[in-house]
Amino acid sequence: MAKTTLNIPDPLFRELKRRAISRGETMSNLVAEYIRRGLEQKPKAEKLPPLPTYDGGAFLVDVSDREALFDVLDEERYGARHEVRDKD
Numbered sequence: 001m002a003k004t005t006l007n008i009p010d011p012l013f014r015e016l017k018r019r020a021i022s023r024g025e026t027m028s029n030l031v032a033e034y035i036r037r038g039l040e041q042k043p044k045a046e047k048l049p050p051l052p053t054y055d056g057g058a059f060l061v062d063v064s065d066r067e068a069l070f071d072v073l074d075e076e077r078y079g080a081r082h083e084v085r086d087k088d
Helices: 010-023 027-040 066-078
Strands: none
Touching: 010 027
16 A cells, blocks of 8 residues: 555545544545545546538639639739640
């Protein structure tokens, strides 16, 4: 059995002492029982709130269409659509 020192707030210490006396147990046995109970409990899973959703409207470009995507990006960068010219 290991011995240790715990810093317990005075009101909690008085309550532990009162309970130990009323149960006819030592404080060590009572604290060990409470620790054992606490360790046996599984933490309750917290239900998280749902994530917010937003309606962004209709898609402005088909991202699978590379040229259309580049046109939109160029428009945002340069302010006007640029024609893609073939190097033929």
